[in-house]
Amino acid sequence: MDDHRSSTQLNPEIIVLGPPTIFVRYEREFCSRFHVLKPWESPLPLAQFLEAHAQNTRAALCGGMFALSAAVLHHLPSLRMVATTSAGLNHIDLLECRRRGISVANAPAIFSADVADLAVGLLLDVLRKISAGNRFVKNGLWPKQGGAYPLGFKLGGKHVGIVGLGSIGLEVAKRLEAFGCTISYHSRKKKPFVSYSFYSNIHELATTSHILILCCALNEETHHMINREVLMALGKEGVIINIARGAVLDEKELVRCLQHGDIAGAGLDVFENEPHVPKELLVLDNAVLSPHCAVFTEESFGDLYELMSGNLEAFFSDKPLLSLVSQDGDM
Amino acid sequence: MDDHRSSTQLNPEIIVLGPPTIFVRYEREFCSRFHVLKPWESPLPLAQFLEAHAQNTRAALCGGMFALSAAVLHHLPSLRMVATTSAGLNHIDLLECRRRGISVANAPAIFSADVADLAVGLLLDVLRKISAGNRFVKNGLWPKQGGAYPLGFKLGGKHVGIVGLGSIGLEVAKRLEAFGCTISYHSRKKKPFVSYSFYSNIHELATTSHILILCCALNEETHHMINREVLMALGKEGVIINIARGAVLDEKELVRCLQHGDIAGAGLDVFENEPHVPKELLVLDNAVLSPHCAVFTEESFGDLYELMSGNLEAFFSDKPLLSLVSQDGDM
Known part of the structure; x- marks a missing residue:
């Protein structure tokens, strides 16, 4: 962990959950802007990985297929922001996010x-x-x-x-x-x-x-x-x-x-x-x-990368999120 | 010839040249409305067939790939009307048609x-x-x-x-x-x-x-x-x-x-x-x-059949053709 951190100590830390396709395709770019925790590369089960490495992690990137449940959130006590690569939000426990003061950004209408x-x-x-x-x-x-x-x-x-x-x-x-x-x-x-x-x-x-x-x-x-x-x-x-x-x-x-x-x-x-x-x-x-590829264009993946990394950077700079999800009940 | 005529003597006679695809697909319908001469079913070369059977034929149906040249027109002395299933007209000797008083109807923009x-x-x-x-x-x-x-x-x-x-x-x-x-x-x-x-x-x-x-x-x-x-x-x-x-x-x-x-x-x-x-x-x-099928829809073939048979019937009823080609020089 310390070795890993040392090379990227100037970059803010994020955890990637899933990982979503956009991360796989833009891994180099994400890793040049953030210090990225990658639980899937660890032999540890997710909960143990989070307990060992992510207790201070403040931001997460996840895809639309990753269940961001209350149980997962419980292991991320410092989390204050989640960027999801999906437009839909039914994989995220929004009530629990609100309770914990976690802002959610999504990818509305990009695709x-x-x-x-x-x-x-x-x-x-x-x-x-x-x-x-x-x-x-x-x-x-x-x-x-x-x-x-x-x-x-x-x-x-x-x-x-x-x-x-x-x-x-x-x-x-x-x-x-x-x-x-x-x-x-x-x-x-x-x-x-x-x-x-x-x-x-x-x-x-x-x-x-x-x-x-x-x-x-x-x-x-x-x-x-x-x-x-x-x-x-x-x-x-x-x-x-x-x-x-x-x-x-x-x-x-x-x-x-x-x-x-x-x-x-x-x-x-x-x-x-x-x-x-x-x-x-x-x-x-x-x-x-067709193989669930309705969103698969070079151009939109580029736009999505910009939106996701932009949301994460906005969070770390205390600026308004680019695509904040309103959490007043009706999503 | 007489035998053939007898069964359809009430229908006006047309000659089909080519034949165009629309005739192949709507042969039964065309034959129920017209007495149809089909040169391709005869062992005779086209010119001989026309000399033998089409000296009194007043109307023709042809496709966009059939060269309706002055030589062919020469063998159709009674021809006064041609319906072409194409929008384009470069397969027809329009000058010779005008000289012979032959009206031309085409299929503009149907497809x-x-x-x-x-x-x-x-x-x-x-x-x-x-x-x-x-x-x-x-x-x-x-x-x-x-x-x-x-x-x-x-x-x-x-x-x-x-x-x-x-x-x-x-x-x-x-x-x-x-x-x-x-x-x-x-x-x-x-x-x-x-x-x-x-x-x-x-x-x-x-x-x-x-x-x-x-x-x-x-x-x-x-x-x-x-x-x-x-x-x-x-x-x-x-x-x-x-x-x-x-x-x-x-x-x-x-x-x-x-x-x-x-x-x-x-x-x-x-x-x-x-x-x-x-x-x-x-x-x-x-x-x-794709196999040159840009015009291949059931609906447009139906429309084309109606337009072609409508033009032929208009001609035989001395009514204005539905899609007369202007022959004033600029087509």
Whole structure:
């Protein structure tokens, strides 16, 4: 510990929990600005590592998959600030943070445009068979089968139902309006600032939509919200895109509907048990799959690094955090 | 001939030349509304077939790849109307049509939205590695390689140069503005009705653009317009999308630039020698290829069938053609 500290004694100390992908990709940069504790490199269990090395640590960086529970916080008595690389906060015990006087900074909306872009890209791929066409040409089938490549479907004129009209859903809507789609949405509450049709009932939205795009948070209300009934209401020509979380969809029912032609196609960036994908999906031509990479762009990762390191530096300089989460109850 | 006529004697006679894809896909429908002459089903060479069977034929349907030359027209002395399934007209001898009093109807802009959609789909695929991600997941690599999937590039904020700002180019621009791109263009003349930056020099457009999208007609001026110099000006992070015609690009130079990393990627729906694609392209991960299917949607094929059969019926009913080509010189 002393040896480690000596080389970076001028830098403030942070603990990285997870570690989040942004730390893995920007480790050198983080380590040049902070003295970084890396519990995953230690043979000690996390609690013991924290007891041994992090009793004076005042700031932490964590990802959206790390459960920052009251039990973990208990082992970090000096912690006063957490920067999470996610927009969502349901992995953090915010009540306990408030009780301990810990400020939380998150990454709101940095990735909204990228996620919306991937949603549109997956949708265009499903409708226009882009991945399949690429495979067809690259496998040398075009000269053999001539002009017999199957027709796709037009995006313009389609009724698109957006499930969850947060920052991502709004970005999706803006893009699809430019393609000539008609936008409706489902969310907990009607949004006063948009003119899109609101459906309080997901089943009704599916009935009136050609395409459903899932952009909502995963919580008790939305877990398996897209079940068999909703998929059947979407119908034989319906397409579903999921860039939210895998468990918003009942994956088994989705597989069955795709296999039986009860819906036309799906574009999925997220799955219930990542990185494991049901093997039935792997062989379906009407499913386009991507490895939860909706946020994976060089540009946004650069922005996220700047935001996270900027929040940490602001904390150590007693300046206002760049993306402080309001802790007055309604997050 | 008499036998054939007897079953459809109430229907007006048309000759189909090519045949165009729309006829192949809607043959039953065309044959229920018209008495159709099908020269490709006859063992006779075309000229002899026309001499034997089409001396009284007043209307023709042809595709964009059929050369309706003065020589062919010479064998169709009664012809007074041609419906072409293409927007472009460079396969038709318009001067000879005018001399013979033949009206021409085309299919302007029916497919512009579909072609623009595929351009955006190919671009999103190249930038966000959608086909590659689909292959990665479907080949079962995700659980093995974990979160190591490579980063893509953000579309928002990019400078997009559109080459040819006709109906397709304008549709592409409208879509990409919604993604936060900055649009510039190159065309023969500055368009007074748009605010996008105009570049009379393709090399300058490539220098200032991250992405070039080819939407122009193929003619002597545009043949191999995108040569090595233009590709090098686009640069190492540049992406090129071609939904125009293969020969607008120097394909050999493109292959070399992709192989050497002189540009970052390409999305290609068209090739110089379709359906043959240079075998070097087939193995390049930074090229997304599609089998000239930019117009292949069920909806637009339905619209095209309605437009073509509507034009033919209008002609036989002495009504104005639905999409008459003005023959006053400037097409």
